[in-house]
Amino acid sequence: MRKNVLIVGAGGVGHVVAHKCAMNNDVLGDICIASRTQQKCDAIIESVLRKNHLKDSSKKLYSRAVNAMDVPALVELIKDTKSEIVINVGQSYINMSVLEACIETGVVYMDTAIHEEPDKVCENPPWYANYEWKRKERCEEKGITAILGIGFDPGVVNAWCALAQKDYFDTIDTIDILDVNAGSHGKYFATNFDPEINFREFRKVWSWIDRKWVLQKVHSIRVDYDFPVVGKCPVYLTGHDELHSLSKNIDANSIRFWMGFGEHYLNVFSVLTNIGLTSEKPVKIAEGVEIAPLKVLKALLPDPSSLAPGYVGKTCIGNFIRGTKNNEPREIFIYNICDHAECYEEVESQAISYTAGVPVAAAAILVARGEWDVKQMVNVEELEPKPFIDLISTMGLPTEVLEAPTTFAAPVIESLETV
Template identity: 70%
Template sequence: MQKNVLIIGAGGVAHVAAHKAAMNNDVLGDICIASRTLSKCDAIIESVLRKGHLKDASRRLYSAQLDALDIPATIKLIQDTQSDIVINLGSAFLNMSILEACIETGVAYIDTAIHEDPDKVCEQPPWYANYEWKRKDSCDAKGVTAILGAGFDPGVVNAYCALAVKRYFDKIDTIDILDVNAGSHGKYFSTNFDPEINFREFVKVWTWIDREWKEYPTHSVKRLYDFPVAGEQPVYLNGHDELHSLSKNIDANSIRFWMGFGDHYINVFTVLRTLGFLSHLPVTLTTGQEVVPLKVVKALLPDPMTLAPGYTGNTCIGNFVKGWKDGKEREVFIYQVSDHKKCYEEVESQGISYTAGVPPVAAAMLIANGTWDVKKMVNVEELDPEPFIEILDRIGLPTEIKEIEPNSAFSFNGFVRPIEEELLESTATVTVSAANPMIALKPAK
C-alpha cells in the first residue's frame, strides 16, 4: 500500500531524501516538500525532475510553504496533503513542534537528530529523555509510529549495533562508532551540514564509558586509525546523539563516538570558539543591536549545499564492536563507504548529505510496507535491523562487514586514559600564511 510522504526541510539532506523518495514513489506515493523558503523546495523538485528520478509519473511531487514551528499550520498541511508519513529534515529546533503535529493527526513521524533548544547546548544526558521520550506515552496511546534518529549517525549506526547483537555477538564489551570524511571541497573552511548545529555539538563531550556518563573537553582524546578506502585518519572522542539511546537500549560496557577532524578544522574551530564567535547567546553591539555570534559565523560560511559539485574523496562511517561469540573474543567492523563524486553524479549532493538523506527514506519504505509500522515511539536500534540494511544496500548505502583479529594491529583502541595523558597526544599543528591563507590546509610535516 502506498503511503504519501511529507518532507519538511529543504537543505542538503532533504535534497537527497526527495530524490530517493521520488525514485521509490511506487511505494511512497505523493511527495510534498515543505519549508519556509518555497524556492528551495522548488529547486529540489527541479533537480529531481531533471535527473529523471520520478519513478511513477502519475504520483505528485510538489512544494508547500511552511513555518514548522507553527503546529496548527503543520497539522493543516498534513491534512491537506493527505500525508501518511512525515520525514522531519529541518533544523533540530523543530522536532518537538513537528512531532506534536504528527501525534495530533495520527501520522507516522521520522527524524534524523535529537531536538535542541536554541537557548541550551549539550544538556545533561540522556538527551532524548529531555524532549522526545516525554511523548512516548502519547504515541503509544494514539498508535503513532515515531522513529527517532533515522539518519546515518544516529540511525544506520544504531542498526549496526542491533545487527551486532542479533548476528555477531553473545556479549558485547565495547562499541566505538567511527565517522570520518576523507574528502576535499576546496574551500578554506566549511562545515558539511548546518554550521549552527555542527558547532553546537562540540561544546563538550558526553560519552558512555563503564556504563556511566563521563564528560571530557572537546578535541582532547585523539586516535589514528587506518580506515577502509579512506586510509589513515585522525579521530577525536566526541559526544553524539546516538549515544543517548544506545546507552539505554544496547547492553555494552562502553559505547563511544569518534569523529574525524583535520588539523585545519581544529585550528579554525579553536580560534572561533576562543574568541567567542561560537556562542549561541546574543551580544550587544555598540550600536545597541543584538546579534548571536554563532548565527553570524553561519551567515559567513559557505552553504553546505554549494560544496557538492567539486567534492572529491570518500566518507567512512561504522561501528567497531568488541565482545565474545561462542566463548571466544571477537572484533567486527561494520561500516559504509560513500564517494562524494558518485553522490553528486547521482543526486547532485555531497556524500555527507547523501549518507544522512538516504536512511530516512528507507525507514519510510519500511513503515509503508508495515515492517516498521510499530505504532509507538522507538529508536532505530529497537527495530529489526536487517530489513533496513537490505533496503539501504539496494538504494545507495551498501554495508560492509569486516572480521578483525582480536587485539591485532587492525584493532581500534578506544580505551580512554587519564585526561592528562590524552592531552599530550591531541595537539593539532597547522601551517598558516597571512599572505595565502589556503596554505593552512596543509598541515606542517
C-alpha cells in the first residue's frame, strides 16, 4: 500500500486532483499541494474546505512552495512530506525534473502530458522516445511505478483502446479519438487549459495511418460528426500525445485524433498566428528586453480556471473504433459526456479540467491499493483497463458504449511527409 500524495502544480487540473484526492484521503493519506506560487495552492485548499471535501479530517491537507525544475529541491520536498505518490500536473516542461526526483527517491510518478522542451515544438514521433521512454530501464531497475499520460486524452482514451482490444474486437482497423467541447464560457476568446501549451499543439499534425506516421497541415482536414447528446459538431485532424504511445502498444492500422473548433476560435487563432503572437521564439522589444510572444499572449488571455463559474454546456470525448469480432465487421463509439455547470457545482471547476483531473486521482487510488503499482514505466494502455474505467465512473466520469453508432466518415488522408 502506498500513502501520502504530493501534487505538483496548482492550475485548473491540479485544483480538481486536489478535490478528488481529498475526497479519498482515507486511502491516499496526507496531501501536499506544491507550486512556485504557494498562494495558488492555498486557494485550492480553501476551495476543498469550502466544499467540505476533506473526507478524513485527521489527515493533512497543506501547501508548499517549490521550483519544479530544481531536482534537489523536489527530492527534499518528497522526503520532507513523506510522499509516496507524486502527481505532476504542472506545465509539461517540468516532466523530466519531477520524474528524476521520483526515481531518486523511489516514489510513484504520474503525469498528464508528454514532456516538452521550451525551444522544441511538435517533435517528430514517437515523441515519448525522446524523453520519458529513455528512463524506462532505470524505472524498472529501481522498481519505480511511472504512469505516463493519465488525464483524459491522453489517459482515459488510452484505457478505452486497451478495453476495445481486450473485449470488443479481434482485429482493429481504425481508432478515431474525437474531442469536442460544446460548452460556452462567455468570453471573447480563451483556452480551456494553459494557453502556452495549447497553442504549441497546433504546429504540426502527425497521425498514425496505415502503420506509418503521416504529416498534415494544421486545421486542414475537417469532419462534421453527429455526437451523442451534444449533436453535430465539426472536428479537425490534430496531432496529440496519446498517438505516440498507442501506435506502439495497440495493434491498429490507423490511429487519429480529432478536436472540435468553432469558426470564431479558428479565425482568432489564425490572426494571432499570422501576426506572430503564438510564437515561442523570443523577440527583442525597444527597451532591449527579450520575451516570447506566446508568453505575452498567455498573460493577456483569461486564466483557464477563471472560466469555471459561468461555463455552461457539455463536452463529449470518445473513441470511434472500427474492426472485426468473430469475423464480422464491428463499429463502436465509447465515450463520456461531462457537464460544465455540474463540475462547477461539485468542485468549482469547468469540465475540461474536471475530465483531466479525475482520472489522475483515480490512478493514484489504484496505485495506493496496489492494483496499478506495477513498478515500471507504462503508458495507460499497458495497464488493466477495467478497474480504472469502473472507478472513474463512480468518481464522475461514466463510460458509455454505442454499438453501430453514426459512422465517422473520415476522408482519405494523403501524406505531406511520412516517418
